[in-house]
Amino acid sequence: MNDAxxxxxxxxxxxxxxxxxxxxxxxxxNWAGYTTVQVYEDVQIEYFAARNAASLFDLSPMTKYxxxxxxxxxxxxxxxxxxxxxxxxxxxxxxxxxxxxxxLMDDGTLFRFDADRFRLCSQERHLPWLLDSAIGFDVDIxxxxxxxxxxxxxGPTSCEVLRQAGCRDIGALRPxxxxxxxxxxxxLVISRxxxxxxxxxxxxxxxxxxxxxxxxxxxxxxxxxxxxxxxLALDMTRIEAGFLQANVDFLAGGRPTRTGRLRSxxxxxxxxxxxxxxxxxxxxxxxxxxxxxxASRYRLVGLDxxxxxxxxxxxxxxxxxxxxxxxxxxxWSPTCKKSIAIASLNAGVDVDLDGxxxxxxxxxxxxxxxxxxxxxxxxxxxxxxxxxxxxxxxHR
Amino acid sequence: xxxxxxxxAIVVGAGHNGMVCAYYLARARRRVLVVDxxxxxxxxxxxxxxxxxTVPFAAHLDYGFSRRVADDMELARHGLAWASNDxxxxxxxxxxxxxxxSLARDDTPSPLPARDAGRWPAFRxxxxxxxxxxxxxxxxxxxxxxxxxxDARAWLAIAWRLRRLGAEDMREFxxxxxxxxxxxxxxxxxxxxxxxxxxxEAVLGHGLAPRSPNSVLTFLMRxxxxxxxxxPRGGMTALGEALRSACAARGVEFRLGTAVKRIVIENDRAxxxxxxxxxxxxxxxVVSSAxxxxxxxxxxxxxxxxxxxxxxxxxxxxxxxxARVDLLLDDVGGLxxxxxxxRLLYAGDMDTLERAFNDSKYGNVSSxxxxxxxxxxxxxxxxxxxxxxxxxxxxxxxxxxxxxxGERALDAARGVIGRMLPGLFERVVDTRxxxxxxxENATGIHGGHWHHAEIALDQFFMLRPVPSLARYAMPVAxxxxxxxxxxxxxxxxxxxxxNAAAQVIASGGRP
Ligand SMILES: Cc1cc2nc3c(=O)[nH]c(=O)nc-3n(C[C@H](O)[C@H](O)[C@H](O)COP(=O)(O)OP(=O)(O)OC[C@H]3O[C@@H](n4cnc5c(N)ncnc54)[C@H](O)[C@@H]3O)c2cc1C
Numbered sequence: 001m002n003d004a005x006x007x008x009x010x011x012x013x014x015x016x017x018x019x020x021x022x023x024x025x026x027x028x029x030n031w032a033g034y035t036t037v038q039v040y041e042d043v044q045i046e047y048f049a050a051r052n053a054a055s056l057f058d059l060s061p062m063t064k065y066x067x068x069x070x071x072x073x074x075x076x077x078x079x080x081x082x083x084x085x086x087x088x089x090x091x092x093x094x095x096x097x098x099x100x101x102x103x104l105m106d107d108g109t110l111f112r113f114d115a116d117r118f119r120l121c122s123q124e125r126h127l128p129w130l131l132d133s134a135i136g137f138d139v140d141i142x143x144x145x146x147x148x149x150x151x152x153x154x155g156p157t158s159c160e161v162l163r164q165a166g167c168r169d170i171g172a173l174r175p176x177x178x179x180x181x182x183x184x185x186x187x188l189v190i191s192r193x194x195x196x197x198x199x200x201x202x203x204x205x206x207x208x209x210x211x212x213x214x215x216x217x218x219x220x221x222x223x224x225x226x227x228x229x230x231x232l233a234l235d236m237t238r239i240e241a242g243f244l245q246a247n248v249d250f251l252a253g254g255r256p257t258r259t260g261r262l263r264s265x266x267x268x269x270x271x272x273x274x275x276x277x278x279x280x281x282x283x284x285x286x287x288x289x290x291x292x293x294x295a296s297r298y299r300l301v302g303l304d305x306x307x308x309x310x311x312x313x314x315x316x317x318x319x320x321x322x323x324x325x326x327x328x329x330x331x332w333s334p335t336c337k338k339s340i341a342i343a344s345l346n347a348g349v350d351v352d353l354d355g356x357x358x359x360x361x362x363x364x365x366x367x368x369x370x371x372x373x374x375x376x377x378x379x380x381x382x383x384x385x386x387x388x389x390x391x392x393x394x395h396r
Numbered sequence: 397x398x399x400x401x402x403x404x405a406i407v408v409g410a411g412h413n414g415m416v417c418a419y420y421l422a423r424a425r426r427r428v429l430v431v432d433x434x435x436x437x438x439x440x441x442x443x444x445x446x447x448x449x450t451v452p453f454a455a456h457l458d459y460g461f462s463r464r465v466a467d468d469m470e471l472a473r474h475g476l477a478w479a480s481n482d483x484x485x486x487x488x489x490x491x492x493x494x495x496x497x498s499l500a501r502d503d504t505p506s507p508l509p510a511r512d513a514g515r516w517p518a519f520r521x522x523x524x525x526x527x528x529x530x531x532x533x534x535x536x537x538x539x540x541x542x543x544x545x546x547d548a549r550a551w552l553a554i555a556w557r558l559r560r561l562g563a564e565d566m567r568e569f570x571x572x573x574x575x576x577x578x579x580x581x582x583x584x585x586x587x588x589x590x591x592x593x594x595x596x597e598a599v600l601g602h603g604l605a606p607r608s609p610n611s612v613l614t615f616l617m618r619x620x621x622x623x624x625x626x627x628p629r630g631g632m633t634a635l636g637e638a639l640r641s642a643c644a645a646r647g648v649e650f651r652l653g654t655a656v657k658r659i660v661i662e663n664d665r666a667x668x669x670x671x672x673x674x675x676x677x678x679x680x681x682v683v684s685s686a687x688x689x690x691x692x693x694x695x696x697x698x699x700x701x702x703x704x705x706x707x708x709x710x711x712x713x714x715x716x717x718x719a720r721v722d723l724l725l726d727d728v729g730g731l732x733x734x735x736x737x738x739r740l741l742y743a744g745d746m747d748t749l750e751r752a753f754n755d756s757k758y759g760n761v762s763s764x765x766x767x768x769x770x771x772x773x774x775x776x777x778x779x780x781x782x783x784x785x786x787x788x789x790x791x792x793x794x795x796x797x798x799x800x801x802g803e804r805a806l807d808a809a810r811g812v813i814g815r816m817l818p819g820l821f822e823r824v825v826d827t828r829x830x831x832x833x834x835x836e837n838a839t840g841i842h843g844g845h846w847h848h849a850e851i852a853l854d855q856f857f858m859l860r861p862v863p864s865l866a867r868y869a870m871p872v873a874x875x876x877x878x879x880x881x882x883x884x885x886x887x888x889x890x891x892x893x894x895n896a897a898a899q900v901i902a903s904g905g906r907p
Contacts, residue, residue, distance in 0.1 A: 074699060078698070078699050079703070099702070099703075099704055100702035100703065100704035100705055100864075129703065132703050132704075132706065132707040133703040133706075135693070135698055135703075135706050135707070135710060136693055136697060136698025136699065136706065137698065137699070279699075280664060280699060280700045280701075282702045282703050283702060284664075285664070285702075285871060
């Protein structure tokens with residue numbers, strides 16, 4: 001191997017030849033060891049493509065573990081907080097997992113291919129934890145991050161793009177379902193999943209077929225507004241969708257060195273993912289104690305913030321000036337036409353009763369102004385179109 | 397206590413800890429069943445046949461069974477008596493050098509150079525003061541760090557014991573706790589055999605050499621349990637019989653020759669055990685004297701435990717390194733009679749021990765091992781139930797994974813013992829070896845370690861065997877640990893069993 005390559009610390013994804021040619025801003029970021037496009041051309045254009053047409057996002061750096069064997073279901077049921085027995089073959093579930101103290105390690109998606117074969121996708125790497133968790137279970141775990149390329153095609157016209165590309169029956173695929181399809185002679189797995197909270201699909205394929213598949217989608221899409229999207233625009237859509245981002249809205253387990261920095265799923269609004277009735281799982285006893293003793297320290301909420309200034313990183317206070325929490329993700333939502341935020345409130349705070357407001361600092365050409373913006377608690381997702389759930393899908 | 401279950405508590409394992417625990421539970425009016433895979437009680441000291449004799453499977457001497465437990469259980473009434481309550485020691489060095497000593501007595505070891513003899517009383521007294529702190533700790537259930545009033549009082553009591561040592565002793569205690577027995581002995585004494593003999597007391601049963609960290613703690617543990625080496629009349633198996641009898645008198649039931657396959661768990665609570673023939677016996681509590689790892693992974697199952705705990709259990713250090721060699725003798729005539737009633741140690745000097753340990757670090761049986769040799773049938777004629785005499789030896793270091801460990805241990809012992817008692821091997825008619833792997837197979841204790849888990853500061857007291865389990869409770873409600881892997885550790889003392897019973901009783905049975 002040539003020296004410059006072997007010394008390189010950041011890898012390229014299987015789509016690099018295409019993404020680098022299209023990345024006019026030359027704005028890159030390091031995602032789990034891969035260099036990935038932050039912005040191709042313009043964040044707003046990419047964001048609106050996702051909301052009004054179709055966006056194409058290179059998902060390859062997503063960490064992927066294949067989990068197989070007669071004990072795979074039991075292994076996952078002990079690892080994850082949801083009841084994996086209820087996940088049928090050909091389905092995908094949003095999942096979370098905890099450490100012994102009931103603190104969230106990470107969230108991700110679990111694909112069930114058949115009775116004994118699963119794939120777990122997450123943002124962070126967790127192989128040591130998975131291998132430790134496999135002790136006592138008849139299961140094989142393989143990190144397939146490098147051998148599976150991923151693309152995310154999202155937006156109201158995404159279904160139509162896939163149909164044009166040759167996936168004739170794609171409209172019948174239900175939300176959170178997966179199936180095999182063919183594009184230009186390439187067989188690939190498509191799941192109706194995504195991080196944008198809209199109609200959309202994720203495509204999983206061998207790296208060797210990556211460029212051909214990218215080209216096939218781009219060729220099929222012009223009339224449907226297909227646009228490559230970078231990570232910054234994706235982040236806007238995920239906030240509107242109300243999804244949590246590891247190491248932004250919570251710290252992934254195994255990372256912090258200071259005690260007390262981790263959060264439990266109950267503190268992160270993920271109680272709906274925790275199935276106390278399914279038998280034992282990692283962290284169950286700690287979570288049960290937290291629930292029964294009402295010992296949660298925080299509560300994660302969606303906020304509608306007055307005004308149009310994003311409450312990024314803002315402290316929250318109550319009407320008597322006491323600290324009430326912090327904003328972990330915030331934006332001006334072009335689609336909701338609101339300033340929205342995901343916030344971590346201290347236990348016991350009630351946004352409306354306590355008169356919670358965000359302390360926002362804005363600079364107008366370096367003249368700083370402080371805005372005390374009143375907040376209202378609103379349900380997440382902030383943006384939740386019916387087309388996300390409709391089957392048959394698609395924009396005809 | 398509920399009437400839903402057949403028993404209030406099932407104790408897995410009829411080793412001495414299992415029986416002690418069962419006794420205290422029964423005394424607190426629990427209906428108790430003890431189940432053991434073996435056909436006889438006693439655990440690692442249970443009777444096995446050897447020629448025309450009955451010998452304990454592994455443990456051959458009593459280094460300090462808790463007097464408190466013996467009194468509580470009225471073991472004397474149940475037949476326990478002593479052939480010797482302190483077998484004095486003779487250590488052998490190079491070129492025929494010998495030294496006589498006993499840690500349990502004030503007598504100065506002899507022969508010693510004048511300077512060492514002068515230093516002995518102060519050394520022994522200071523070590524005894526330190527050991528009394530350890531003794532106090534050994535008898536306690538480790539308190540919680542984040543506990544309530546009772547825990548805070550326990551911490552205060554321990555702090556007070558330390559404080560009472562006085563400033564100078566306390567400084568010395570903290571200083572030597574952090575070094576090793578080699579350095580402590582080296583700076584105190586000159587006589588190589590004395591240092592070798594004392595270092596042997598620190599490392600026997602442990603995967604440690606004199607220069608290993610924690611060897612001061614193990615030395616103090618040895619002194620804390622009295623420092624004696626005693627022999628019950630009838631041998632160590634008689635202790636097991638007395639324990640069984642005391643238990644039976646309290647209504648404890650026994651089921652021998654049946655292994656527990658798993659602990660039955662319902663709704664995250666113990667509900668009984670499944671025996672190896674598939675029968676399920678119900679009980680509200682299950683107390684296991686198997687080591688924590690075996691109990692967690694094999695009896696409870698990883699599916700009921702959290703990953704972090706499973707990982708810690710897999711990393712508990714507990715690879716056995718002590719083997720036993722028994723010699724069946726047609727006669728002891730012609731041997732040095734006075735030696736046969738003593739506890740004979742081949743320690744050489746501290747470097748001999750260190751080299752012996754080095755072999756085992758790389759998976760080899762020591763070629764010049766530490767040997768502790770006694771003649772039970774001479775010390776206690778009641779044990780001579782047939783024509784033959786018996787010599788039993790503990791041989792260290794024999795790693796669990798060594799090939800042909802039994803034969804090699806026997807060969808190495810033959811060389812060393814031949815130097816101690818020339819001519820002994822000519823009288824041997826049969827031999828019997830027990831390696832750590834044999835201990836593991838026969839008792840189900842992972843690693844076959846004397847203490848089920850190495851004794852070291854990081855596996856001691858509130859960190860034993862792993863921090864979250866130090867209070868004898870497994871995370872599944874109603875499942876408990878009472879074996880040597882628990883504080884204060886192994887050696888036939890009865891203390892882990894007693895402490896565990898106190899915790900089970902304090903939990904009040906079913907919540
Ligand atoms: C070679 C050797 C020599 C030793 N010599 C001495 C000595 O001279 N003096 C001394 O004081 N100490 C000695 N020890 C240490 C001593 O034997 C142990 O510390 C002591 O036996 C521990 O007692 P216990 O009751 O905790 O466990 P054990 O004595 O190990 O008993 C555990 C019992 O549990 C049973 N069990 C385990 N799993 C199951 C299951 N699933 N179902 C049913 N039953 C089960 C086993 O059959 C066993 O009977 C020696 C150890 C070794 C290895």
